[in-house]
Amino acid sequence: MTADRFRALVSGVLIVGVVSAAALISLGVVTALLVGWSGSLSGSPIGTDAATAFSAMGNNLAALRPVGFAQLGLVVLLATPVARVAASVAAFTLERDRLYAGITAIVLLVLLTSLFILH
Amino acid sequence: MTIGADLGIFVFSLAAGIIGALAGVGGGILVVPALTIVFGVDIRLAIGASIVSVIATSSGAAAAYVRDGMTDMRVGMFLELATTTGAVCGALLAAVVAPAALFILLGIVLLFSALQQVLRLGEELPPVADPSALAARLRLAGAYPDARLGRDVPYAAQRVPLGFALMAGAGVVSGLLGIGSGALKVLAMDGAMRLPMKVSSATSNFMIGVTAAASAGIYLGRGDVDPTLAAPVALGVLAGATLGARILPRLSNRTVRLVFLPVLVVIGIETLLKGLGVGL
Numbered sequence: 001m002t003a004d005r006f007r008a009l010v011s012g013v014l015i016v017g018v019v020s021a022a023a024l025i026s027l028g029v030v031t032a033l034l035v036g037w038s039g040s041l042s043g044s045p046i047g048t049d050a051a052t053a054f055s056a057m058g059n060n061l062a063a064l065r066p067v068g069f070a071q072l073g074l075v076v077l078l079a080t081p082v083a084r085v086a087a088s089v090a091a092f093t094l095e096r097d098r099l100y101a102g103i104t105a106i107v108l109l110v111l112l113t114s115l116f117i118l119h
Numbered sequence: 120m121t122i123g124a125d126l127g128i129f130v131f132s133l134a135a136g137i138i139g140a141l142a143g144v145g146g147g148i149l150v151v152p153a154l155t156i157v158f159g160v161d162i163r164l165a166i167g168a169s170i171v172s173v174i175a176t177s178s179g180a181a182a183a184y185v186r187d188g189m190t191d192m193r194v195g196m197f198l199e200l201a202t203t204t205g206a207v208c209g210a211l212l213a214a215v216v217a218p219a220a221l222f223i224l225l226g227i228v229l230l231f232s233a234l235q236q237v238l239r240l241g242e243e244l245p246p247v248a249d250p251s252a253l254a255a256r257l258r259l260a261g262a263y264p265d266a267r268l269g270r271d272v273p274y275a276a277q278r279v280p281l282g283f284a285l286m287a288g289a290g291v292v293s294g295l296l297g298i299g300s301g302a303l304k305v306l307a308m309d310g311a312m313r314l315p316m317k318v319s320s321a322t323s324n325f326m327i328g329v330t331a332a333a334s335a336g337i338y339l340g341r342g343d344v345d346p347t348l349a350a351p352v353a354l355g356v357l358a359g360a361t362l363g364a365r366i367l368p369r370l371s372n373r374t375v376r377l378v379f380l381p382v383l384v385v386i387g388i389e390t391l392l393k394g395l396g397v398g399l
Contacts, residue, residue: 003188006192007185007186007188007192008186010185010192011181011182011183011185011186014178014181014182014185015182017178018175018178018179018182018357021353021357022353022354022357025350025353025354026354028346028350029350029351029354032347033122037346037347050342051345051346051347052164052167052342052343052344052345052346053342054339054340054344067346067347070346070347070349070350071346073350073353074171074339074344074346074349074350074353075339077171077174077175077178077353078170078171078174078332078335078336078339079332080174080178080328080332081174081177081178081328081329081331081332082329082332084178084181084328084329085199085329088192088196092196099257100193100196100197103196103197103200104196106200107196107199107200107203107329110200110203110204110207111203111329111332111333113207114203114206114207114210114333114334115333115336
């Protein structure tokens with residue numbers, strides 16, 4: 001794997017994460033202007049959960065509520081750095097750079113562990 | 120919140136994204152006071168939005184910096200080993216350590232570092248040197264394309280153990296206090312490891328998102344992230360960071376330091392005030 005392709009892979013993961021997050025959040029903002037954050041595009045009842053309740057994201061999405069689109073966009077955004085580290089493990093492995101594949105895998109492990117310990 | 124306030128938050132976040140992308144910091148420390156003081160947002164939700172802004176700055180800017188070869192991925196990944204481990208330790212320590220004294224200490228460290236930065240204002244590139252033995256073994260050396268100088272500029276990391284220790288400290292601080300880790304990362308790469316300023320800033324940007332992601336889940340679960348507030352923040356910061364990442368390659372290293380210095384001073388003063396019990 002050349003240095004260019006290596007960078008393209010990692011940068012590509014970041015671009016996909018950022019662009020899809022921005023698209024989902026924008027969709028939320030635009031539709032919120034039409035029906036309000038808790039309104040529904042499909043005529044479902046107005047949502048009663050607080051906007052901060054991400055546990056209601058699935059329901060909000062099923063009911064096509066703008067707040068659901070924004071929530072999903074934010075989750076994609078917050079997950080992007082983790083995906084980037086995972087992509088780096090793959091990139092270093094493809095490059096047969098054992099040292100850095102190992103270092104990056106440990107970072108991924110610590111990151112995932114921290115997500116569990118800290119909850 | 121009114122559409123006018125949302126637009127205001129978007130515009131402010133755009134500026135924070137540009138500054139963050141240039142200075143290598145997440146801009147949380149700029150976003151939080153603006154949201155609470157100017158827009159009257161509850162501090163808890165402002166901090167939740169600032170975590171979103173750190174990750175948006177990092178991912179938005181790093182997408183371009185990695186592609187353009189401004190970020191040193193090896194330096195970044197190696198040092199992330201220190202920051203992520205440090206952040207976990209910091210978060211665990213948070214239950215037993217009184218943060219006030221730490222805020223004061225960190226504030227003083229940052230302001231002293233600002234003095235050191237003043238002394239370096241005239242320096243365009245760090246002195247060229249061979250990589251240290253450890254840096255050579257870890258391949259912490261390379262070259263970045265400098266659009267301003269019109270050539271590839273080689274560099275090699277110095278004092279790797281010191282840089283690694285500072286990064287672990289930056290991780291502990293961010294896990295413990297939740298702030299200031301971007302500034303410490305730039306200081307560790309520029310000050311200790313003597314990487315060029317643009318590489319330090321771009322690599323710090325690459326790293327801060329990972330440190331923030333480690334704690335983002337907590338904020339989501341606690342209900343501190345309000346999508347109706349975080350949406351204009353995220354969109355503004357993403358746009359700003361993308362813009363900033365297009366500007367940085369064209370600036371001189373001197374100019375990047377000139378952007379970083381006032382940000383560092385503001386962060387230092389804010390941290391110090393926080394330790395002294397003056398809330399912003």
